[in-house]
Structures are given as C-alpha cells and as structure tokens.
Amino acid sequence: MRTFLLKRLPSALLVLLLASFLVFLILRLIPGDPATSLAGPDAGPAAVSAIRAQLGLDRPLFGQYLHWLGQLLTGDLGPSYAIGGQVADLITDGLGATAQLTAAALLLVVLIALPLGVLGATARRRPVGAAVRAFTTAVLAVPPFVTGVLLVLLFAVTLGLLPAGGHESLLDAPDLALQYLLLPAVCLALPSAAVLARYLTDGIERALAEDYVRTATAVGVSRRRIVWRHALPNALPSAVTVLGLQIGHLVAGAVLVERIFAWPGLGQLVEQGVLRRDYPVVQDLLLLIVAVYVTVQLLTDLVYAWLDPRIRWE
C-alpha cells in the first residue's frame, strides 16, 4: 500500500500545483485594479499605492504566486479584500456545514443506490424494474433545484413533517439537527444515487451472465445468495470509481442545494466572493474544490485496489 501511495501521490500533487497556477492566472484576468476599487473613488494615488503595497500587489506576478503558495502551506490565507476578516476564518466557518451536508448525502447515496441497483438488475422484467428505471431517469432529468423546491413543497409545506430550511448544530440538538439535515441531504443525494444505481445494475447484470453464476446455480446456490455474495461484489469496484467521481459533484452540488434550504455553508461565501470581487476568497475556494476532488480521486484508487484483489499494490 505504501508503494501504491508513493506512486500516486506525486501525480496528484502535480495536478494540484498545475491547478493552483491556473486558478492564480485566471483571477489575474479580472479587469480593473482591486486596490483602486478598495480605496474608493475619493482616494488619492498615494492611498491607492499604499493599499497595493499592503496587499502585495506591487510585487511581480510570479512573486505574488509564490507568496500565495506559501500562504497555502502555512494555512494563513491572509485578509479578504472586501468581505472583511481572515479568508481562512471565512472558509472554515462555512466548510463545516458544507462537509456535514456532503457526508450525509454520501451516506444516503450508498443507502439508496444499493437496493435500487440490485432491484434494477433482479427485477428487470417486472414492473418494479420499470419503476426503478423511470425513477432514475426522472431524477437525472430534473435539476436539483427543482427537486429541492418540490421536496420542500411536499414534506415541509403540505405534510408539515420536516422544516423547510435552516440548520441546527449536531452537538446541541441532535434530533432537531437531523430533521434540518434530511431534506437537503436527500435532494443532494438523489442524482448521484441514480447514477450509481445505474452502474450497479449494469455491473450486476454483466456478472449474472458469467459462467461462475451458472455453475453456482447448477450446484444449488440460492438466487439471493448469488446476487448478494457473487454478482454484487464483482460489480463493486467499478461502482466505487463512479462513487468517487460523484463525490466531487456532491461537494459542488452542496453549494447549490444550500441556497435552497438556507443551509449556512460555503454557498453564501461563493456568491459574496464573486459579487464583491474578493479574489483571495474566490481563489482559495476554487483551489479548495480542486483539492477535495484530487484527494477523493486518490482515495478512490486506494479503495478500488483494496476491493479488487486483481490489482496489485505494487
């Protein structure tokens, strides 16, 4: 496992480095000088150049890039330009809630996709199978913001079962926190669960057509045992890859879903950062999403190798 990590880690780090350079360059394309807009319309040239020096904008571009890399490595991301406060504080404030939502959704993705995937393969010619297919098609066709509004209208407004939006700390009031968490997590999980279920169905169907399944049937192994003990494990490795890809989309989707359910995550910061042209904030947010994505890919490779004994750690 260590050799496997040693082989994958450098390329992951290289992707991150390239991404950081790209993000840095893209944000230097922003027209206008942040120092001028920060100083306000009445400021003289002396005040503007003082701000520029304070923000480090008078340094050459590559120097600024190296300075940013240094900031990232130390974790001290410096002050935000327009929103106020330290960038690191702003991001950690929202990150907890977004991570909580993403983790809950990830759990739901697995819980929803496993039975749906198995049903899709085993009940293929029955109405249940058709219903599963119709469900996954509909969930994938409709954007999450539509699903979210429908979920609120049904479960919060009409049935009054769950709150329409908001957030409560898991430590202070666990049962209330779960009520707030459920709708946004389901909304976020559904599209990824549908994708995963389809891959699982496909994988199980392919496994069921293999010779060893015929052999197992011939020696009298029950259908249920064949599906869960033989076909499903063979469909899992590729499903894990799909799940890994979906985690990146879950994080991005969380930022969107938060806006529907008044969830206090990073979504607010994304909007404020762009609207107020606060580019340290946007720059660090962009790199954060890329970093999450790259880390998840690395972990996915590890889990894949662990699940599939045909892949060697070396």
Next chain:
Amino acid sequence: MTALAAPARALPARARNRYLAGLLTGRGLTGLALVGTVALAGLLAPLLTGQDPDAQGPLALAGPSAAHPFGTDDLGRDLFSRVLHGITTDLALILSAVPVGALAGCSLALLAAGHRWADTAVQRVFDLVLAFPGLILALAVTAVLGPGRWPVFIVIALAEIPLFGRQLRSGILVQREREYALAARVGGASQRRVLLRHVLPNAVDPLIVQAAVALSVGVFIEGAMSFLGLGVRPPEPTLGSILSQSVGYLATRPTFAAAPLAATTALVLGFTLIAEALNRGIRR
C-alpha cells in the same frame, strides 16, 4: 469518385426519416408537446401579456387573480409576465450558447482527428473539463467577468464543448475504420475529404441526440447560476431567478413557485424525452 461518394450523400434522407420515426412515438410527441407549449408561451409573451415584467406594483405576494393570473412576486411584479419573459430569456441564452459550444466541440474533434498528438492533447482538455464539477467553471468565469447574461452564455457554451467533442470523436474513430471509409481512401480521396464527406455525415447521429441533452443541460446551468447568485442580473427575469426568489416564500406563498417550477420541469423533461426518442429512432 462519384460512385464512392453516393452512399454518403444518400444517407441524410434516410437518417431524417429515422429521426422522424423516433420523434413520432409517444415519448417523442410528449417531449415535443412539453417543449413546444413552453416555447410558444415564451414567444407569444408580448401578445399574451401587456404588463411590463419589471414594473413594480403595490400588491406584493398576491395570489392568482384576474389582473395577475399567476399572482405577484415579493416586489409586486406580475408573475405571469415575468415567467413568460423568463422563458424567452432562458431559451434565447440556451439556443444561442448550445450551438456555439457544439460547433467549437465538433471543430476541435475534427481538427484533432488527423494528428495523434493533437488528439491526445484535446482529449486531456475534454477529460479535465468533464471531470471537474461545473461549479468550478461557473466560479472562474463569473470571477473574471462578474455575474450577468454573458457569463451564463459562456459557461453553457464551455460546458457543452467536451460533451459534443467526445461524442464526435468516438463516432469518427468507429466510422473511420469501416469499409466504406477504407474504400474512399483506396480510391484516392484525401484524408480531409474522407473525414468531411464520408466519415462526418455518418457520425452525426449521436450528435443530434446530444443536442437535445445539451439543451436541458443549458436550462440546468442557467438555473444553478441564478440560485448561486451568479446568473443574469435582476431585474431581468429568468426561470432560475424567479424560482430562486420564490424559495424564501414556499411556506407562505407556494403559488409563487408553481409557474417557474412547471415551466422549468416541462423544458428539461421535454428535452430529455426528445433525446430518448431520437436515440431510439436512430438505433432501429
């Protein structure tokens, strides 16, 4: 030469019939009806409503009435007029951005088809754009340009490039090895001619399906950007912006969300059904 070119020229007529056969199924007709109704309502907006979509009135958050068939929004603006004009904005954005992205993606795939290194390079770029969530694209574009109509256009177009590019590339790879392409090459046709006159017309089918999918992706992107506050600027209405505005009033005024919700759902479901119908048509 003419004898060799003939099959490629004869194909489009047959292909058109297959598209039509696909569309004239229950699935296809439902999709067409959904998209058609919404699009027609948007196109006829100036005739159907005389109200200015941006004019604020004294009645905020009113329910449906004779004067305001869908009620009013939180600023007292007529929702019927706003939804109709929102459809127009959405469709104008999507119908202009998707072709630009499709053209760019297909051009890249064609340009890369002849050279191994260019092919690898273009593939890497496509993979990269596809692998990362669209949020990164939306954030980067709006960070540079600020939110607004053009950034939405650009994000939709950029997001479609790899979808069309990859689709066409895989089509070219399959068709290029078929015997008719080989025959054209043996007959002395240049690489460019084989690609454009023989291979391309036969690789178009999946692109037509992709186009229908791409339109629903466009609705998706416009709405998501509006929800994130990075979309078309207020007061100009879009389906996404009206819907995101209504979210704050779901408990008190559920009718606020009804019309933008219905229009958005009809559009995306319609495009999806059309894509599936076309897909079945060309597979027959």
